Amino acid sequence: MSILVCGGAGYIGSHMVAHLIEKGQEVVILDSFEKGHKDAILGGKVYKGDLKDRKILDKVFTENKIEAVIDFAAYSLVGESMENPLKYFENNIGSTINLLEAMKDYNVKYIVFSSTAATYGEPENIPILESDKTFPTNPYGESKLSVEKILKWCNKAYGIKYTVLRYFNAAGAHISGKIGEDHRPESHLIPIILQVALRQREKIMIFGEDYDTEDGTCVRDYIHVSDLASAHFLALEKMKNGGDSAIYNLGNGKGFSVKEVVEVTRKVTGKEIKAEIAERREGDPAILIASSDKAKKELGWHPQYNSLETIIETAWNWHKKHLNGYEDKN
Numbered sequence: 001m002s003i004l005v006c007g008g009a010g011y012i013g014s015h016m017v018a019h020l021i022e023k024g025q026e027v028v029i030l031d032s033f034e035k036g037h038k039d040a041i042l043g044g045k046v047y048k049g050d051l052k053d054r055k056i057l058d059k060v061f062t063e064n065k066i067e068a069v070i071d072f073a074a075y076s077l078v079g080e081s082m083e084n085p086l087k088y089f090e091n092n093i094g095s096t097i098n099l100l101e102a103m104k105d106y107n108v109k110y111i112v113f114s115s116t117a118a119t120y121g122e123p124e125n126i127p128i129l130e131s132d133k134t135f136p137t138n139p140y141g142e143s144k145l146s147v148e149k150i151l152k153w154c155n156k157a158y159g160i161k162y163t164v165l166r167y168f169n170a171a172g173a174h175i176s177g178k179i180g181e182d183h184r185p186e187s188h189l190i191p192i193i194l195q196v197a198l199r200q201r202e203k204i205m206i207f208g209e210d211y212d213t214e215d216g217t218c219v220r221d222y223i224h225v226s227d228l229a230s231a232h233f234l235a236l237e238k239m240k241n242g243g244d245s246a247i248y249n250l251g252n253g254k255g256f257s258v259k260e261v262v263e264v265t266r267k268v269t270g271k272e273i274k275a276e277i278a279e280r281r282e283g284d285p286a287i288l289i290a291s292s293d294k295a296k297k298e299l300g301w302h303p304q305y306n307s308l309e310t311i312i313e314t315a316w317n318w319h320k321k322h323l324n325g326y327e328d329k330n
């Protein structure tokens with residue numbers, strides 16, 4: 001029996017594939033390669049195709065014995081989603097509906113779905129609990145929350161069990177140094193700061209210094225990408241062992257301001273990193289910190305790379321060895 005990883009060539013998906021291989025699982029990957037990289041895939045059987053194409057889904061499900069699906073395939077840029085909401089609804093919701101149709105038809109009963117802290121919008125409490133109100137402030141978060149609701153009804157009607165994992169800020173790279181983070185264009189804080197350390201950018205622009213936080217810059221909860229991967233595996237195991245569908249936050253429960261992240265990166269890399277204060281970026285909440293107690297308690301999840309230094313060290317290790325990221329841009 002195999003596990004199908006949709007979006008397995010992307011940043012988090014490729015770390016998931018690596019984790020499943022380490023756990024001795026049979027892995028099938030389906031990726032459109034619109035954003036993903038061939039070189040990010042460390043093993044498994046690879047199919048190139050879009051989740052909206054029913055033919056490729058039929059091929060994957062008939063040629064393999066798929067026991068469960070882990071779905072990472074989605075657009076995930078908040079800013080782009082504000083400018084083009086229909087692109088996000090059409091892709092992120094449409095493709096998951098197609099995937100669920102195929103799961104129903106081929107009698108596949110488990111899905112782990114990649115969701116986001118963006119489902120909460122401006123948080124009502126810090127740390128954020130899974131039971132807190134969800135009121136997305138951008139179409140990206142809305143698209144993920146819509147799928148969460150669709151999953152609930154598919155569970156009821158077709159018996160497809162789900163685990164929804166709401167990630168906070170995914171960061172870092174695989175401990176082997178073989179795979180890491182390469183978005184094009186890059187918009188995430190840690191890779192951008194590392195590009196400054198590598199002299200590929202002149203400076204980091206800090207988006208806003210007038211937030212209601214200790215140093216005025218936004219606070220986020222950074223979680224290592226391999227720790228995210230291990231939570232997905234535990235979630236699958238739990239469902240297979242009779243556990244119910246559930247929603248979990250995944251974070252370290254500790255917040256770091258943008259200025260603190262820049263400072264820790266200076267220490268880790270030993271490089272001078274020039275920073276400049278810029279305007280706020282539209283749609284950024286001041287503070288996002290997860291309570292992940294539920295995942296720890298119910299999944300037995302224990303993040304291993306839970307210091308920001310270690311997270312940045314792993315990212316630095318990858319970036320300095322892959323100055324141009326993955327060379328293959330598919």
Ligand code: UFG
Binds near residue numbers: 076078190192
């Ligand atoms: N930031 C800067 N300068 C930069 C880039 C980022 O100051 O050049 C700041 C942002 O304003 C934010 C923090 O660094 O305060 C982190 O920004 P990222 O873009 O790295 O991450 P986000 O918190 O915006 O986004 C993450 C995920 C999204 C998800 C969102 C939920 O990447 O997919 O959390 O709020 F939707």
